[in-house]
Amino acid sequence: MGKIKRLFKRLSLSCVILALIGCDSLVNPSSIQSFSLTRLDGATIRVVKSDNPKVLVFHLWATWCNTCMEELPGFLEFSKSLPETDYEVYLIAVKDKKSEVRKAINEYSISQNVYLDSLGRTMVILGTTGVPFTAFADNQLKLISISDPLKFESPSLRKVTRFHGPRDWLNKEWLNLFFLEVKDHFSQ
Numbered sequence: 001m002g003k004i005k006r007l008f009k010r011l012s013l014s015c016v017i018l019a020l021i022g023c024d025s026l027v028n029p030s031s032i033q034s035f036s037l038t039r040l041d042g043a044t045i046r047v048v049k050s051d052n053p054k055v056l057v058f059h060l061w062a063t064w065c066n067t068c069m070e071e072l073p074g075f076l077e078f079s080k081s082l083p084e085t086d087y088e089v090y091l092i093a094v095k096d097k098k099s100e101v102r103k104a105i106n107e108y109s110i111s112q113n114v115y116l117d118s119l120g121r122t123m124v125i126l127g128t129t130g131v132p133f134t135a136f137a138d139n140q141l142k143l144i145s146i147s148d149p150l151k152f153e154s155p156s157l158r159k160v161t162r163f164h165g166p167r168d169w170l171n172k173e174w175l176n177l178f179f180l181e182v183k184d185h186f187s188q
Contacts, residue, residue, distance in 0.1 A: 030142065030143055030161070031137070031140070031141050031142040031143060032125055032126060032137060032141045032143065033125065033141070034046060034047060034048040034049065034141070035047050035121070035122065035125050037090065037092065037115040037117070037122070038115060038116055038117070039113055039114065039115055039116075040098060040101060040102065040105075040114055040115075040116055045115075047090070047141070048141075049139065049140050049141055050139040050140075051139065052139055053086075053138070053139050053186055054086060054087060054088050054138075054139050055082075055086060055087045055088070055136055055137070055138060055144065055182055056087075056088050056090065056136070056137040056138070056139070056141075057079065057082065057087055057088065057089045057090065057134065057135075057136055058090045058092060058122070058126055058133075058134065058135045058136075058137070059075055059079070059089065059090065059091050059092065059132070059133070059134045060092050060094050060117075060122060060123060060126070060128065060131045060132065060133040060134070061075075061091070061092070061093060061094070061131050061132050061133075062093055062094055062095055062096045062131050063093065063096055063097075063100040063101060063103070063104050064095075064096065064100070065131050065132065067131075067132060067165070067166050068131050068132045068166075069104070070166065071132050071166040071167065071169075072104075072108060072132075073108065074167075074168065074169040074170050075132075075134070075167075075169050076108060076110065076112075077169065077170055078169035078170060078175075079091075079112060081175070089112055090113075090115060091110065091112050091113070091114045091115065092114075092115045092116075092117050092122050093114060093115070093116050093117065094117045094118075094120045094122060094123055094131060095117075095118060095119070095120045096116065096118065097118075098116055098118075101114060101116055126162065127162060128162060128164060130164060130165075132165065132166055133162065133163065133164055133165075134162070134163040134167070135161060135162045135163070136161075136182070138185060138186065143161035143162070144161065144181070144182065144185045145159040145160065145161050145181070145185075146159060146160065146161075146163075146178060146181050146182070147159050147174065147177050147178070147181060148160045148163060148167075149163075149167045149168050149169070149171055149174045150163075150165075150167060150168075159181075
């Protein structure tokens, strides 16, 4: 019983220390580590730092998520507008079944590579607990701050590194600002 009490004291102390030093950087990191993704065909790829200045777009979704499925056509249209030479889109189905993801690919005529993360590891890596979710990173895996399309029309634009929940991916004013902000990120 004494060992259990000591363990709880250590865990409690660890939580206090994390709160004092700011655990937000652990939950919402400014960059991400290299990680692996598995395509539906079983092939595995590694997302790693690169010398090629591309924007990496990580879009997490699930077939069981009604909001995700409502948002998906707009995101797919947005992703088609991104030049392949400058952007790499990762459509990651999380906590989902391969058969359901295949049905969605057929129903929505998805031509991009789709990755399956049945355990939800990428949610942890990217710092989210829900879907739909989108994050943008540069070739060094540093997250890029982008004006949030939900806050676009408010007087003070709020830049974020992660979009939690659905977005209007086809708002033309936001799209223009998005491309400018990405260009600014790479010119710094």
